[in-house]
Amino acid sequence: MSNTVDLSLLIERISAADTDEQRQIFNEPEIQQLEAGAFATLFEALPLDQRMELWRQLPLNDHVDVLxxxxxxxxxxxxxxxxxxxxxxxxxxxxxxxxxxxxxSLPEEIIERAIGKLSKEDIELFDRANQYDDDQIGRYANPKVLSLPQGISAKRAKVLLERYGYQYPASIYVVTRDTKFVGTINYQQLNEAEPLTKLSNLANTDCLVLEDDASLTEAVEAVEHSQQFSLPIVDENFALIGEIDTHLAMELMRENYESTLMANAGMSEEDDLFAPITKSAKKRAVWLGINLLTAVLASITISLFEDVIAQVVALAILMPIVASMGGIAGSQTLTLMIRGMALNQVTAGNRRSLLHNELGIGFLNGVLWAVLIGLMAGLWFQSPMIGAIISVGIVVNIITAALFGVLIPVVLDKLKLDPALAGSVILTTVTDVVGFFAFLGTAKLLLL
Structure with a gap:
């Protein structure tokens, strides 16, 4: 299938049409020619009651790719x-x-039903893939690669390639009799070689090789920096088990980006745009409940200073500024840390330097904005004391945000928890509690 359709315009046409018009649109040749990813995007953009009508227009041979x-x-x-x-x-x-x-993502009975329809070879490959964790590239290695024995000649290799229907730019891997990886060879090199030259003498043995237990992030980075169409993946015995190509690498990068983006809102990248209302409500209710607990904690902190707030109304007006400045500063550091950890740029060796750097940034920004906000608050309420109080709260909260923006993702990672999912909630709670305590505590000391 090809993709020459403007999906946004197509979605608008379908949304504005009645049922009969939609059926006519679904039968148009341009929809039949959509590539799998584009069809899936179109399908997900439609409300539930329109989807199956579109699904039935899809050729049976394309069902698996689209799903x-x-x-x-x-x-x-x-x-x-x-x-x-x-x-x-x-x-x-x-x-x-x-x-x-x-x-x-599917019920066990469906998986068992599917396994029963696989060939013996595919069942073995499926079982082997399931030996790896979700974050290991061995799980996603494409085992259907073109490999040739090192002992054959260039002439024999070209005959085999024609038989296999070789298509450029697929990688050609050279292996031993027991499938141990030797190296790679390209088609041009094979054509230019003397007919009787052994592949073992032609193979590039210095090519980049990925181990099967490498993380997905490491694998994607390797493909990105290798400038190769694909990279071989080997097991602990250096046997070739498959490859990762640029298409898979890009897909994994997209999924990682979406996962981080959605996790910040307590959601999954797999969530459907038009998921059933009750199902979506249950998922989001959990996140709202967690947020409520953090908000209650912040409210309890505020209640400890009820007497000073009752006497100085200006404090209640200025509290959101303290919380907001700390929250933004913390999210900047947290986002930087999560990205660095995802790219394996944050290590035990540079965490101290990174913390020192972020604290320095927090201190400079804290002082700068504390002075500006303090001056504005002092002029607004005609009280230098109010200005000084909010200045203290701002400085303390921004420095605290920088500190915990570094520490929280490191601790969560050690606990095997996703920093992108839980980090923002914990950080918001810390900055709210510390910010309010510093602001209102200073006010109580100086005003009462």
């Missing part, structure tokens, strides 16, 4: 909406790679 391109929630919804016959037709087209991507 794999979908978010997990959407894929699960489609599969649950299929009849038993339709489901069997879809599962019958699955290979081990697609099933690996589906496995974490």
């Amino acid at each position: 794999t391109a979908m978010r997990a929630d959407t894929r699960e919804w489609v599969i649950q909406s299929l009849s038993d016959t339709e489901l069997d037709l879809v599962l019958g087209q699955l290979d081990n790679l697609s099933l690996i991507e589906w496995a974490d």
Whole structure:
């Protein structure tokens, strides 16, 4: 399938059409020619009551590719909406790679049903992939690579490539009899070689190789910096188990970005845009409940200084400024840390320097904005004391935000928790509590 359609315009057309008009649009050739990713994007942009009509216009041979391109929630919804016959037709087209991507988001009975339809070879590959953790590249390695034995000649290799239907720029891997990786060879080099030259003498043995237990981040970075179409992946015995190509690397990068973006709101990158209301409400309710607990903690801190707030109304007016400045400063540091950790740029060796750097930035920004806000508050309420009080609160809170913006993701990472998911909630709570305590505590000392 190809993609020559403006999806945003197509979505507008479908949304503005009635049911009969939508069916006509769904039958248009340009929709039939959409590539899997584009079709999945179009499908996810439609309300639930319009989706199955569109799904039925999709050729059967494209079902697996489109389902794999979908978010997990959407894929699960489609599969649950299929009849038993339709489901069997879809599962019958699955290979081990697609099933690996589906496995974490579908009920166990569906997975077992799909496994029953796999070939013996695909079942073995699926079982091997499941030996790896979700964050290890071995789980996602494409095992269907073109490998040739090192002992054959260049002439024999070209015959085999023609038989296999070799297409440029697929990588050609050279291996031993027991599948141990030797090196890579490109098609041009093979064509220019003497016919009887052994592949072992032509192979590039200095190419970059990924170990199967490498993290997804490490693998993506390796592909990005290698300037190669794909990289080989080997196991602990240096046996070739598959490859990662640029397409998979880009997909993993996108998923990581979406995961971080959605995690900041307590959501998953797999969440469906038009997920059922009750299902989405339950998911979001948990996050709202956590937020409520943090807000209660901040409110309890404020209540400790109820007497001083009652006497000086200006403090209640200025409190949101203290909380906001600390929250923004903290989120900047936290975002920087999460990105650095995702890129493996934050290590035990540079954490102290990074903390020192962020505290320096926090101190300079804290003093700068404390002076400006203090002057404005003092003029606003005609009270130099009010200006001095909020200045103290701002300085303390911004420095605290920098400190915990570095510490929180490090601690969460050691606890095997996702810093992107939990970091912002904890940081907001810390900056609110510390900011209010510093601001109102200083006010109590100086005004009462």
